[in-house]
Amino acid sequence: MERVASSFMCSSLLVVLLLLSASRPAHSKVRVHRWDISYAFKSQDCVRNLAVTINGQTPGPTIRAEMGDTVVVHVKNNLVTENTAIHWHGIRQIGTPWFDGTEGVTQCPIVPGDTFTYRFVVDRPGTYLYHAHYGMQRSAGLYGLIQVALPAAQVEPFSYDYDRSIILNDWWHDTTQQLSTGLASVPFVWVNEPKSILINGRGKFNCSLAAANQVCNATSPDCSPFVLTVVPGKTYRLRIASVSSLSAFNFEIEGHDLLVVEADGHYVNPFAVKNLNIYSGETYSVLFTADRDASRNYWIAANVVGRRPGTEPGIAVLNYYPNHPRSTPPTARPEGPLWNWNDTDYREQQSIALSRSHPDYIHPPPATSDRTILLLNTQNRVEDGRTRWSLNGVSHDMPHTPYLIALKEGLRHAFDETPAPERYDYENYDVSRHPPAVVNATISTSIYRLKFNSTVDVVLQNANTLANSSNSETHPWHLHGHDFWVLAYGTGKFDPRRDTSKFNLVDPIMKNTVALHPFGWTAIRFRADNPGAWAFHCHIEAHFAMGMGVVFAEGVDRIGRLPTSIMGCGDSKFLRGRHH
Amino acid sequence: MERVASSFMCSSLLVVLLLLSASRPAHSKVRVHRWDISYAFKSQDCVRNLAVTINGQTPGPTIRAEMGDTVVVHVKNNLVTENTAIHWHGIRQIGTPWFDGTEGVTQCPIVPGDTFTYRFVVDRPGTYLYHAHYGMQRSAGLYGLIQVALPAAQVEPFSYDYDRSIILNDWWHDTTQQLSTGLASVPFVWVNEPKSILINGRGKFNCSLAAANQVCNATSPDCSPFVLTVVPGKTYRLRIASVSSLSAFNFEIEGHDLLVVEADGHYVNPFAVKNLNIYSGETYSVLFTADRDASRNYWIAANVVGRRPGTEPGIAVLNYYPNHPRSTPPTARPEGPLWNWNDTDYREQQSIALSRSHPDYIHPPPATSDRTILLLNTQNRVEDGRTRWSLNGVSHDMPHTPYLIALKEGLRHAFDETPAPERYDYENYDVSRHPPAVVNATISTSIYRLKFNSTVDVVLQNANTLANSSNSETHPWHLHGHDFWVLAYGTGKFDPRRDTSKFNLVDPIMKNTVALHPFGWTAIRFRADNPGAWAFHCHIEAHFAMGMGVVFAEGVDRIGRLPTSIMGCGDSKFLRGRHH
Known part of the structure; x- marks a missing residue:
């Protein structure tokens, strides 16, 4: 009888502690959504066609919340044979890296019949997106908006009706x-x-x-x-x-x-x-x-x-x-x-x-960076004859065991542990040459491991495609789990000895997506301060499907216990039961 | 040291016992296949179109084996967002009910990136099929033949060049x-x-x-x-x-x-x-x-x-x-x-x-049956307005936890435990009335539990569709895990008191698929002698997708330990790790 009572008291105490530890503002709310994902015929452009819908709609419902709120989305996969995963684009998932919704990076896909629950805090006001992050499923119609309002007591630096x-x-x-x-x-x-x-x-x-x-x-x-x-x-x-x-x-x-x-x-x-x-x-x-x-x-x-x-x-x-x-x-x-x-x-x-x-809202960047990664964006052929996009000659291949699980649980051989290349031969590579001198690239699941809390610069470098004519494309690059400072845009080839002087260290905007213009370069800086594994990739659906992305991992030892709901695929098959 | 040695001896003994228990003929072989499942563009009817292929081909390769051989197929799912499962149609899977390849009945779907290994004995000579058994994926091109030859010493009752x-x-x-x-x-x-x-x-x-x-x-x-x-x-x-x-x-x-x-x-x-x-x-x-x-x-x-x-x-x-x-x-x-x-x-x-x-090859059926299930085949509407096919007013809904796992592991609530209906109101139902008097049906995951080693008759009864005119369709019914005796075909409504006299109990052919003709009935008999959970369904892909099937379960207590490879979905998520 005593043991029962003490056990009950312990549980109650635990509940109280958990409630306190949530440390959300007193007025923050939990916004709960229940979504059924299914195919439906729509005539979005007047032509009847299949779309992946949320509760029968595409675009899906707008998620509205107030800064500090917790958003909970119960995603029921009602597709017949296809899996899914939903990314909350622009939400940094601080403390919840497992709910970033990036298949292969932060979770296993949600199989038909399953309900997966995303739960995360929207910690900043503003306009964000959500969309499928699995194969090219975003193109099929699974997307929508997230609008996070300021707390009622705060005002924005502009007004409108x-x-x-x-x-x-x-x-x-x-x-x-x-x-x-x-x-x-x-x-x-x-x-x-x-x-x-x-x-x-x-x-x-x-x-x-x-x-x-x-x-x-x-x-x-x-x-x-x-x-x-x-x-x-x-x-x-x-x-x-x-x-x-x-x-x-x-x-x-x-x-x-x-x-x-x-x-x-x-x-x-x-x-x-x-x-x-x-x-x-x-x-x-x-x-x-x-x-x-x-x-x-x-x-x-x-x-x-x-x-x-x-x-x-x-x-x-x-x-x-x-x-x-x-x-x-x-x-x-x-x-x-x-x-x-x-x-x-x-x-x-x-x-x-x-x-x-x-x-009035300048977040000054660190004055210097600890590391600069140059990423040459090229179109290539790989061994089996496929056309791919590559970064420094490496075309990204998504593994079937999500990086986050592999890293946290120490699953070896889930991905290529060779570090991804830090730079390209920038002294000799002619970014405007057509066709390019180097045609071939390799496929790899390798990643960049970042020192926790270090400051990282990434300089995206554009170049000519495989075309025989002068041709370079625009690539919008999106970083998961962070905002970055946009330090500079430049044309031609970035010179690490000279072009850092062009960086705006005074009042750069922070963003999560930035354009790399044809034949140009774009420099960004961010703090590797969010424990997790995070995709950084061209947001053109076809380009990412063709390998145009990298993965950053940082502070893995600081990540809490992973929810078993993200497991079940690849080498993480047997973890679910063990953790359960 | 002693314990290590004794443990080693035990293992060795176990291996020997396992080898003996396999009881395959001395000359039987293991036929190993490695299949990559992927989409490819084909022009099968001159129109360029996607197909699901095996090693780039549709139809897939013919599996050739000799009676008693073990067939091993390593199925690598290289579809981008879709799962798969492959059924070995006509192979009874005696002792391996978990490798029947029926998603929702005997296994979880194989997710992209996974390799699932099927391993089964082909215990009878003849011509069989394999095909996807997941959604309508068979229609997409995933199918092929299995040819099992007699042992060299045996001859068939006919000759050819x-x-x-x-x-x-x-x-x-x-x-x-x-x-x-x-x-x-x-x-x-x-x-x-x-x-x-x-x-x-x-x-x-x-x-x-x-x-x-x-x-x-x-x-x-x-x-x-x-x-x-x-x-x-x-x-x-x-x-x-x-x-x-x-x-x-x-x-x-x-x-x-x-x-x-x-x-x-x-x-x-x-x-x-x-x-x-x-x-x-x-x-x-x-x-x-x-x-x-x-x-x-x-x-x-x-x-x-x-x-x-x-x-x-x-x-x-x-x-x-x-x-x-x-x-x-x-x-x-x-x-x-x-x-x-x-x-x-x-x-x-x-x-x-x-x-x-x-x-010369008559397998006489048992003279009497222990149970007769009448299955009225009707087209119906269900609650949400969808058009479905039903058996005795129940349209089958595939659960997301495979029956075999739910039954063997005692997972409650994985499916509707109410027994599926044994018969319809055959005295009053007018099978030729159009439109039919009863339009509505219910959706259920319920099944038929069969007494192990009992003899079961199933009489499939056809009827008018929902059409206002006289219309009844042909339904080829396929039974997994068994061959059945084809006792009789009849026209009109089967009368249990009278029409059993039409049964051929002398020399009925055994089959695994039988036609139910328009406005007719077909009577089959089988022995529930194969421990497992087995689909019995109309082989028209669209009809099965619309609920035209039932599931039989028998001898579940006799089933050996399930391989963890079939688990991972629905309520079987957490079993993989526990068993591992």
């Missing part, structure tokens, strides 16, 4: 199985340009171009353009995010200047633009005021940039209340900035303009 | 994801008729009908008709198998009679046919002699029967050596038997003719 959001995507008519098989085939089958651009999941394919075996219904409500209704005179915060699989977008609202105030959850030094270039994985907030001729509606457009035009822009409507929301603007649709092989300059200048932090 | 094989399939241009999503949608989206019929993986879609977004190459070697070259005067054993997803086939070789000698691995009372009806999941051996005009080639054709024609027949060429193998036969392609709504009679008569065992 209403808060709205837009999420951009590009869309194919082939399935992700077809697309990914093509990319891994010899000879290589490229995904080609998208069939349409989606704004909030709605696009418009020209039904007269539809094939005989396609059902194209131009009047389907699924593809009715998104309408953003505004009240004349009011100021709007518009959150703009992109999960595109390939395309870079130029976003504009006809006749309305946009004041950029937030990028990837950080306050930028406010900067006015006519139009905004946005790369896959980025989020922005812009302010605009509905101060134009209120008797008509206006076009909202997302034009493809950085690649030769050919895809119709994504279109939405800015509707001035009380005009009819379906009243077509009297003007021609915006064409976007004039494209030529050098739209790079314009885009790079805007990247630079948006890379300064709001003066 | 050469042994050849043909495997039939039907083929769609939609992916299995599209097909299965349609079947589970509200409103229901039927898969429709196949785009083409494949003979040994080769079909011919009319490229002039191809859609603009399809690549159709009429001269692709992938779709060059299969050529069966014969030497004049020689006699051939032709093994014919069907893995079709929907279609019943009528198979013929122009101008050549076929003597049916084997069905599903058993010797039938030899019966000559002009053409052979073959249902999905069946295998036959026929003998024919190349005794016709040797100056020309002949058509081989597989025409769709049982459904209104509309699909071009599958075509191959019988090539008399030394004619050119591509020399087109001078005659019109065989049309197949004239189709009308009553081709049922002809097919049923052939079923009956082929249901007698070879007189």
Whole structure:
């Protein structure tokens, strides 16, 4: 009897301690979501096609929370034969590296029939994303927004009347199985340009171009353009995010200047633009005021940039209340900035303009770094004839035992323990030569191990693709588990002896996704202060599938006990029961 | 030291005992196969399309073994996001119920990156199949033949000069994801008729009908008709198998009679046919002699029967050596038997003719049965509005914890423990009424528990579909883990008091797959003598996906320790580590 009582008291004490240790602000909430992931037929661009949906919808529901809240998402996989995993893009997962949702890095895939529970704290205000991080499943429609508000007592360094959001995507008519098989085939089958651009999941394919075996219904409500209704005179915060699989977008609202105030959850030094270039994985907030001729509606457009035009822009409507929301603007649709092989300059200048932090919110970077990793981005052939992307000659291969589990549990042989290469032969490599002198690369699961709390610089270096002509692509690089300072963008080849002088150490913006422009370089700095294993990769779905990524690991000895729910695949098969 | 030695001796003794207990004939071999499962683009019917392949091929390699051999197949799943499982159709898996390869019944799915090893004894000679048993993955191309030869000292009750094989399939241009999503949608989206019929993986879609977004190459070697070259005067054993997803086939070789000698691995009372009806999941051996005009080639054709024609027949060429193998036969392609709504009679008569065992190989059935399960086959609506198939008003839902594991390990709540219904209201149900009086059915994971070594009769009863018109379909039912005696085929409603007198208890053929004809009934008998959990289901891929199956369990207490490789999903997650 005594033992029972004392055991009960111990349990109670434990509960109290656990509650205290959670150390969330007194008013923080737990936001619980229950999601069923399943295929459904949608006509997002008027062509009936399969999409991976959340509770029947694509894009999925927006997760709204307040800074400090805990978000809980119960993900039930109702796909018939496919697994899944969901990444919370921009959420650093401090203390919960196992819930980053990156298959192969932080967890095993969620098999059909299973319910996996993600639980994490949203510790910073701002605009974030979530999306599938498994194969090319993000392309199939599994994505959405996360909006984290400031606590009620705090104010942002700008004001507005209403808060709205837009999420951009590009869309194919082939399935992700077809697309990914093509990319891994010899000879290589490229995904080609998208069939349409989606704004909030709605696009418009020209039904007269539809094939005989396609059902194209131009009047389907699924593809009715998104309408953003505004009240004349009011100021709007518009959150703009992109999960595109390939395309870079130029976003504009006809006749309305946009004041950029937030990028990837950080306050930028406010900067006015006519139009905004946005790369896959980025989020922005812009302010605009509905101060134009209120008797008509206006076009909202997302034009493809950085690649030769050919895809119709994504279109939405800015509707001035009380005009009819379906009243077509009297003007021609915006064409976007004039494209030529050098739209790079314009885009790079805007990247630079948006890379300064709001003066009241500067997080100064460490003055020096402990380590500089140069990452040469190249297109290559590998031994079996496949076309791949590589970093310093290594094309990343995702292992089937997640790195986090392998590292923490000491599973040997789960990945290549040879350190990934720190740099390339930067003195001799000609980044503009075409075709490049070096064609071949190797495949590896190797990673970068970072000293805990060290400061790391990464300089992304672009180069010519395998093309015989002058050709270099834009790569938006996304880092998991951290924000980084954007120190500099440069053109040509980064010179480690000279170009560090160009680094902005005064007021660099922090981001989680940054563009590497054609034939240029981008330098970032971050603190390796988040114990875990973290992907850093090109956010173009096809490029990551072709090996364009690396993995950083830090502070593994500081990671707490892993939840068994992330285990079950590869060499982690037998851990679940042991830990249970 | 002593303990080490004694432990070593014990282990050695164990090894010796295990070797002895395997009790395979002295000359039996272990046949090892290593298979990579991956998607590849193929042009099986001239239209370029994804297929699930084994080592790059569809159909996969034929497994050849001798009776008593052990077949070992190391299956590496190289699909990107999809799991798999492979069933060895017709192999009873005596002593290895865990390697039947039926996802949800005998194993968890094999996740990408994993290698699963199947190991089983082929204990009977004959012609068998293998194919994916997960979602509708069989339709995607994962299938092939198993040929088990008699030991060298034994002879078959027929003779021939050469042994050849043909495997039939039907083929769609939609992916299995599209097909299965349609079947589970509200409103229901039927898969429709196949785009083409494949003979040994080769079909011919009319490229002039191809859609603009399809690549159709009429001269692709992938779709060059299969050529069966014969030497004049020689006699051939032709093994014919069907893995079709929907279609019943009528198979013929122009101008050549076929003597049916084997069905599903058993010797039938030899019966000559002009053409052979073959249902999905069946295998036959026929003998024919190349005794016709040797100056020309002949058509081989597989025409769709049982459904209104509309699909071009599958075509191959019988090539008399030394004619050119591509020399087109001078005659019109065989049309197949004239189709009308009553081709049922002809097919049923052939079923009956082929249901007698070879007189020298009669395995007499037990004279009486211990239990009779009546299974009314109906099309229904379930609560959420989906269209399903049901047995006695219950539509089968596959659980995510395999039955075999749940039963053996005593996992409660893994499935509905309510016994599945033993019969329907056969006195009052009007099987020909249209639309049927009862429209609704319930979904359940319930099963039939069979007394070990008991004799069980199952009478499959057909009925009208949900259609308002008179309509009943052919369902080929396949039993895992057993062969059954085919006792009778009948038309109309089976009357348990009267129709048992029609049972053939003298020389019934044993099979593993049997047709249930429109508006008819089929009675089978089997011994529940194989400890395990076994699926019994309609072999039409779409019908099984819509719930048209049941599960039998018997002798669970006699099952040895389950391999941990089959675990890892649902409630079996935590067993792997415990057993390891």
